Amino acid sequence: MTTTTATPVLQARGLVKKYGNVTAINGADFDLYPGEVLAVVGDNGAGKSSLIKALAGALIPDQGEILMNGEKMNFRNTRDARAAGIETVYQDLAVIPALDIATNVFLGREVRRKGIMGSVFRRLDMPRMRSEASGHLADLKIGIKSVNQAVETLSGGQRQGVAVVRAAAFGRGVIIMDEPTAALGVKESGQVIDLIRSIRDRGIPVVLISHDMPHVFEVSDRIHVHRLGQRAGVIDPRERSMSEVVALMTGAERPSEAEQAGGVR
Numbered sequence: 001m002t003t004t005t006a007t008p009v010l011q012a013r014g015l016v017k018k019y020g021n022v023t024a025i026n027g028a029d030f031d032l033y034p035g036e037v038l039a040v041v042g043d044n045g046a047g048k049s050s051l052i053k054a055l056a057g058a059l060i061p062d063q064g065e066i067l068m069n070g071e072k073m074n075f076r077n078t079r080d081a082r083a084a085g086i087e088t089v090y091q092d093l094a095v096i097p098a099l100d101i102a103t104n105v106f107l108g109r110e111v112r113r114k115g116i117m118g119s120v121f122r123r124l125d126m127p128r129m130r131s132e133a134s135g136h137l138a139d140l141k142i143g144i145k146s147v148n149q150a151v152e153t154l155s156g157g158q159r160q161g162v163a164v165v166r167a168a169a170f171g172r173g174v175i176i177m178d179e180p181t182a183a184l185g186v187k188e189s190g191q192v193i194d195l196i197r198s199i200r201d202r203g204i205p206v207v208l209i210s211h212d213m214p215h216v217f218e219v220s221d222r223i224h225v226h227r228l229g230q231r232a233g234v235i236d237p238r239e240r241s242m243s244e245v246v247a248l249m250t251g252a253e254r255p256s257e258a259e260q261a262g263g264v265r
């Protein structure tokens, strides 16, 4: 990696979030650079989900700041973050099994028909949503034959794919995925990893929270190690082994000074 002066797409400084006497985020920093896949790893309860919720507007930090492209943000909710280009696939999947794929992809952002049928009668433009959803699915090579089929007819990996496609379709700036392969089998996890690559290949940076070290090492450009509510360091996967990263996660080993400072780029 060469040293660059690139401005992070998404950045956090000194975030704090307390729930009563539990400190979920304890002065956390975060940097995501253009075009990279950044893995976020850490023990259960380290505060990974809380951190990404703050970045996605799902949680309002007590202290600290969030910046996009160097500009300070004030997300009041997930809608604000989405408007700024941040899409999130949450740990507990937000697809509705009984609805078809096209409807799921456009959930919360349905396309209305033109003219009075759309504006007054709120009729949906299903042909347009189906054709756009098909296009997005084809882009990501997820292998679903028809967007008219209900999500409940899909495998776990394909369902996850629909959630990822939805994020990819609307995420203009950043896509965050919290444990996207946790509930999936080997083959399906592989598909999600392929999706992450194809999103990055389209120039959109991805934040991947994962426990799966082989996946993390396979797909990520840098690894943010989270521990006790803070960023312990940022690791170059070409310089550290999986067992070293696990030791950094548990605190058995300390990151180098450069890693603590946010790593080399």
Ligand SMILES: Nc1ncnc2c1ncn2[C@@H]1O[C@H](COP(=O)(O)OP(=O)(O)O)[C@@H](O)[C@H]1O
Binding pocket: 019, 022, 023, 024, 042, 043, 044, 045, 046, 047, 048, 049, 050, 051
């Ligand atoms: N809404 C909440 N209310 C109370 N405690 C919470 C809440 N969300 C998270 N926590 C606590 O904050 C800590 C960090 O949780 P979390 O961010 O989910 O960690 P991770 O995703 O790394 O497992 C844990 O101790 C968890 O119990």
Ligand SMILES: [Mg+2]
Binding pocket: 048, 049, 050, 091
């Ligand atoms: Mg979590």
